[in-house]
Amino acid sequence: MNVLFECTYRNDRYFGLGLPADGEPLRLVPRGGVDLAGLLAEGAALPDAGTVAVPAHERHSVSFRPPLLPDSPGDAMVGGFMQTHNVKVDAETPAQPNWFLKGLGDVLRTSGEELRAPASSVALTEEAEVVLVYVTGDDRTPRYVGYGFGNDLTDIGRFRRHRGHLSYAKLCDAAVAPWLFLGEPPCHVTGHVRIERDGEPAWHGDFTTGTKALHYGLDDIVQGLFAFDALLAPGRVHYVYIGADRSSFHGGFRMADGDRVTLDFTSHGVTLSNTVRYASPAPGDAVCEGS
Template sequence: MSTILFECEYQGLRYAGLGKAAAGESLTLYRVADGQLRAAFLAGGGPEAVAAAVTEGAETVTVTAGDPEVRFLPPLLPTAGDALLTGFMGTHRSKYADDPDPDKEFTPPNWLIKGFGSWVRMPDEPLAAAASTVALLEEPEVALVYVNDEDGTPRYAGYTFANDLNDIGYHLKNPWGWTPYSKLCETSMTPWLFLGEPPRTVTGQITIERDGAAAWKGDFSCGADALYHQVEDMVDHLFSYPVMRRPGLVSYVLLGADKASYHDGFRIADGDRVTIDVASHGVVLSNVIEYARRAEAA
C-alpha cells in the first residue's frame, strides 16, 4: 500500500501526519506551514522525500484519533487562494457498447467544473443539495491531486477518494444543457492522500441509511481498469488548456463513476446517510444529505 499523508487543523494550527489511525489510537501530528507540503511535492524525490519534509525537525503533538479538536482538510488545500475541483463524465466501460481500441484516436470524455476546493466537504460533514432536487445519485470516485509549479507545469501528488453527489434527475430532464446545474451539489472527499500512481482497481460497498437503518446497499468498482479511456490521455488533454496551468493551482480531478443506487431504483431522501466503504484501500467516506432551504428572492 502507498504511503498515506494528511493535513489537519488542531487548536488553530496546521499539522500534517502519516498513515491512518483507528479511533482511540495515538496519532502523531507534525507542525507545517501553509504550502509546505505543496513545496515538498514540487521539489521531487518521491514519497520518501515528502515524508522527510514533513517529519524532520518538526514540532510534534500527539493526539487521540477521533479527537473532536482535529479538523481534517482536503489534500494540499491552500489557505490563501484556492483549488479547483473538476471531473470527467461517462468514463466507465459499462457505459460504452464497444471495447476500447488503443489504436483509435483519443476522443476526450465530457468534463465539467464542479467548484472550488474550499467547497469540498470532509467525512461526517453534511452534503448540501438544492431544495429543488429531482433525484440524487452518489458517485464513488478516484480523485487525482495535482499542484502546478511556478512555470504552471502540473505535478502529480497522489490520489484520494470522493463522493461526487449530483442531481441525476435534473440532468436527465435536459442532458445537453442542465448537467452543470445537476452537479451543484456538495462533494465529499477523504483527507487521506495516497502517494502512489493512480490505482488500477478500487472496490467497496455503498450503504445508504434512513432513520438509522440500511435502506440500500450496493457494491462498486472504479480505478483505471474500469475506465474506457486511459487516465494519461484524459489528464494530458485537460492540462493542455492554459487556464489549467496557472502557477500554484491545486487541482482535484475526479475520474468518474459507474452506475449506483439511482439506477437500481432507489431514491436518496433528505437526511439519508451515504457511506462509501473503500474496502480495497481501507478508508470510509460517510456523509448525511441535507436538502438546502430555497433562497429567498432578491
C-alpha cells in the same frame, strides 16, 4: 503505502504520514509555513521535526482537512470526468468524456460534514470515485502528487432530463477523504455504499473503480484537460474526479434530504460518510429585494 494527511489540533495546523487506525494515537508534524503542495510537486522531502503526539483519548480534538486544500478557495479547482467507466459505455459514448466543474475549494467536504445540494434537484445520487490531485507549478505545469477517494454528489435526474444540463447537475458539494495516497493512481478499487434514512438502512450496493475500470486512457484524458491554459494558474491545486461505477440511482433508489451516505473503499481502508442536505431554495422560492 505512503499516505499524507493534514489536520488542525488545538488551533494549530499539522500534517502526518500514514493511514491512522481508529483509536490509535497520532504523530503530527507542525505545518508552520511549510508549502506541502509545492514540496510534493517538486519531489522534495517533507520536514520531520518538532513532532507532537496526540493520545488516543484526544483524537476527538483533531479536525482533518481535505488533502492539500489551499487557504484561499480560489486557489483550488474541483472537477472531473463523467461516464468514464466501461459499465457505462454504449453506442453514443464519445471519443473524449465530458469534463465538468464542481466549483472551487470550498465545495470540498470531509467525512462527517454535510453535502449541500439545491432544493430543486431532480434526483440526487452518490458517486464513489478516485480523486487525482495535481499541483500547478510556477512554470504553469500541473504535476500529479497523489490520489484520494471521494463522493461526487450529482443531480443525475437533471442530467437525464436534459443532457445539456451536465454543468448544473454537478453543482453539488463533493466529499473527499483526508488521506492523500502518494503513489500512482490505483488500478483496482472495490467497496460498498450504505445509505440510511432516519437512522434506518435504506439502500446498499457494491462498486468497482480504478484505472482498469475506465473506458478511456487516463493519461489521454488528463493531458486533454490540462491543454487549456485557462486552468493553469501557478499554485493552483486541482482535484480531478475520474468517474464512477453504477450508483444507487441505477439501483432504483431515490435519495432524499437528510439521507446519510457512507462509502466504504474497502480495498484501501478508507471510509467516507456524509449527510445530504438541501441547502438552497427552489427558484420559485427566491425573494427579490424590494418585493
